[in-house]
Amino acid sequence: MVRSLxxxxxxxxxxxxxxxxxxxxxxxxxxxxxxxxxxxxxxxVSIIITLRRQDKxxxxxxxxxxxxxxxxxxxxxxxxxxxxxSALLDYERRFGFLRDTGFSGExxxxxxxxxxxxxxxxxxxxxxxxxxxxADTLCSSDVPRYASLTRLETEITRLMxxxxxxxxxxxxxxLRAVYEVGxxxxxxxxxxxxxxELRSVYEPKNLALATxxxxxxxxxxxxxxxxxxxxxxxxxxxxxxxxxxxxVNAMYMPVGRARHLRRLADAWIDLRRxxxxxxx
Numbered sequence: 001m002v003r004s005l006x007x008x009x010x011x012x013x014x015x016x017x018x019x020x021x022x023x024x025x026x027x028x029x030x031x032x033x034x035x036x037x038x039x040x041x042x043x044x045v046s047i048i049i050t051l052r053r054q055d056k057x058x059x060x061x062x063x064x065x066x067x068x069x070x071x072x073x074x075x076x077x078x079x080x081x082x083x084x085x086s087a088l089l090d091y092e093r094r095f096g097f098l099r100d101t102g103f104s105g106e107x108x109x110x111x112x113x114x115x116x117x118x119x120x121x122x123x124x125x126x127x128x129x130x131x132x133x134x135a136d137t138l139c140s141s142d143v144p145r146y147a148s149l150t151r152l153e154t155e156i157t158r159l160m161x162x163x164x165x166x167x168x169x170x171x172x173x174x175l176r177a178v179y180e181v182g183x184x185x186x187x188x189x190x191x192x193x194x195x196x197e198l199r200s201v202y203e204p205k206n207l208a209l210a211t212x213x214x215x216x217x218x219x220x221x222x223x224x225x226x227x228x229x230x231x232x233x234x235x236x237x238x239x240x241x242x243x244x245x246x247x248v249n250a251m252y253m254p255v256g257r258a259r260h261l262r263r264l265a266d267a268w269i270d271l272r273r274x275x276x277x278x279x280x
Contacts, residue, residue, distance in 0.1 A: 002035070002038040002039060002041075002042070005017070005019075005039075005042065006041075006042050009042060009043075016129065016130075016131065017042075017043075018129070019039075025049075025094075025095075029097045032097075032098070032101075033097065033101050036101050036103050037101075040103060040104060044103075044104040044105045045103045045104060045105050046103070046105030046106040046107070046108065046129075047098050047101075047103065047105070047106070047107050047108070048108045048109075048110070048125070048128065048129070049095055049098065049107075049108070049109050049110075050109075050110050050111070050112040050115065050121065051091055051095075051109060051110070051111060051112060051209075051215070051221065052111075052112045052113055053111075053113055053202075053206070053220060053221055053224065054089040054091075054198055054202045054206075055188070055190040055194075055195055055198045055199070055202075055224070055227070056113065056188075056190075057089075058081065058085065058088065058089060058189075058190065058198075059188045059189050059190050060148070061088070062077055062080055062081075062154070062189060063148060063149050063151075063154045065080075066149075066154050066157050066158045066161065067149050067154065067157055072157065072158070072161045073158065073161065074158060074161045074162050075158075076158070077189040077194075078194070081194065085198075089198070089201075089202060090202075090205070091205070091206075091209060092205065092208075092209060099213075107213070108128060109209075109213040109214070109215050110124065110128075110215060111210075111215055111217065111218050111220055111221035113220035113221060114217045114218060114219060114220045114221060122135065123135045150186040151186055151187055151188070151189060152186075157175060160175065187227075188227045190227065191226075191227055195224075195226060195227065199224040203222065203223075203224050206218075206221050206222045207222045210222050
């Protein structure tokens with residue numbers, strides 16, 4: 001990749017080159033450091049990183065892992081957080097090495113949640129790298145937005161992931177049916193005791209990081225406010241959860257798993273229709 005990039009830069013002579021890949025955040029540090037060293041052979045390198053408050057980030061990341069593919073995550077959120085949380089949520093341990101890589105440019109860190117509430121992440125990025133002329137173009141682009149999986153949709157996806165016999169095409173069919181019905185109600189996985197536990201550990205860490213890494217503004221990153229629970233969710237979740245539990249138990253019977261999966265999806269869809277909770 002670096003060789004082809006060097007050839008492209010040599011042929012086009014751009015003023016700046018931006019490399020952005022979400023999976024760099026979960027790439028092993030030694031590989032990221034090697035990439036930076038290789039890029040230094042082309043020109044000066046600066047590193048820009050945006051951070052989300054840990055309770056918001058892990059909620060979003062878990063949903064992505066569950067929805068990922070037919071071999072998606074099968075652990076419930078509590079087990080996933082217990083197994084993976086400390087490695088994923090300690091930002092100093094995950095990203096601190098970037099400041100010590102010895103690259104020639106700047107290390108710039110920002111709070112994603114503060115940026116989206118303020119100037120917007122695209123405008124902030126353009127201003128940060130000295131490309132103000134591109135800000136209006138980027139910020140006015142009509143980029144399609146897609147609703148994320150709700151908590152309930154994530155749960156039903158995880159249950160489908162538990163079936164070793166469910167083929168990719170069938171899984172896609174069932175998930176599309178679930179997603180098209182959709183739910184307006186949602187609530188984070190990180191509420192109640194989980195939120196309080198995360199806050200007790202990472203709020204002081206974020207305060208220290210905001211100072212050490214010069215993150216500003218950082219109100220959303222350093223001041224943890226409790227997420228709101230949706231009343232609509234509270235009214236209906238228990239009944240739906242019970243239906244899911246019955247269907248999941250049936251999935252582990254020796255025969256008829258596909259039939260029970262179909263019943264699982266149908267029961268869930270019927271419940272959502274009866275509740276009148278359509279995706280907005």
